[in-house]
Amino acid sequence: MTPDAVTPLRLAVLISGRGSNMLAIARACREGHIAADIVTVLSDVPGVAGLDAARELGLPVACIEGASFRAEGRFDKPAFEAALCAAIDASQPDLIVLAGFMRVLSPAFTARYAGRLLNIHPSLLPAYKGLHTHERVLEAGEHWHGVTVHYVTAELDGGPLLGQARVPVLPGDNVASLSARVQRQEHILFPLVIDWIARGRLRWNDGSPQFDGVTLTAPRHLEDASAG
Numbered sequence: 168m169t170p171d172a173v174t175p176l177r178l179a180v181l182i183s184g185r186g187s188n189m190l191a192i193a194r195a196c197r198e199g200h201i202a203a204d205i206v207t208v209l210s211d212v213p214g215v216a217g218l219d220a221a222r223e224l225g226l227p228v229a230c231i232e233g234a235s236f237r238a239e240g241r242f243d244k245p246a247f248e249a250a251l252c253a254a255i256d257a258s259q260p261d262l263i264v265l266a267g268f269m270r271v272l273s274p275a276f277t278a279r280y281a282g283r284l285l286n287i288h289p290s291l292l293p294a295y296k297g298l299h300t301h302e303r304v305l306e307a308g309e310h311w312h313g314v315t316v317h318y319v320t321a322e323l324d325g326g327p328l329l330g331q332a333r334v335p336v337l338p339g340d341n342v343a344s345l346s347a348r349v350q351r352q353e354h355i356l357f358p359l360v361i362d363w364i365a366r367g368r369l370r371w372n373d374g375s376p377q378f379d380g381v382t383l384t385a386p387r388h389l390e391d392a393s394a395g
């Protein structure tokens with residue numbers, strides 16, 4: 168099946184920073200490599216490079232500034248998420264893509280978009296959930312590191328794993344060299360997983376995702392995935 172043979176999936180892409188994954192997805196959409204279109208780019212941080220880059224591509228952008236929901240040291244998460252949901256829903260996306268969106272979302276939010284919410288995480292989940300994954304991998308002396316794309320559920324970095332790409336940790340690596348190696352894989356893996364969903368190869372199936380009709384018992388690895 169070619170990309171034109173399926174209705175493009177409408178993507179809302181949520182970012183908090185540089186937006187290199189958003190740009191990789193945008194490029195894959197524009198070049199017809201994946202059957203999807205970005206219909207909105209939303210950031211919770213104003214002035215980030217990803218917002219400028221999305222604007223330059225002519226994509227609709229908006230900022231739901233997290234900091235503006237903080238008063239007297241308290242973050243009004245329900246109000247922030249209500250504003251975020253309104254912005255997401257206004258663009259009528261099929262899929263909501265967390266591409267470096269650095270906020271922990273409430274169970275109400277993840278339930279609202281169950282089966283339509285994807286995240287990319289810079290580790291081989293379930294290893295190294297949470298922040299500072301590259302530092303922790305280096306400190307632990309691991310030989311392998313990588314990236315995972317998964318459906319988002321209420322459990323932080325804990326939803327069903329869909330795709331993974333591994334990279335070696337090389338002698339002399341530091342956080343910059345290792346994260347750059349991981350990011351090169353992120354930019355291949357994330358568009359690929361989105362395309363699987365767009366073509367109906369990957370289905371949520373009430374939280375037991377299936378790939379080509381077979382229940383996924385482990386994430387698909389990039390090297391196998393690109394072969395088939």
Ligand code: GAR
Nearest residue numbers: 184185186187188266267287288289
């Ligand atoms: C990516 O490396 C992504 O894996 C990570 O943030 C970075 C965003 O980069 N996500 C997380 O850490 C989520 N817990 P980008 O803004 O250049 O796409």
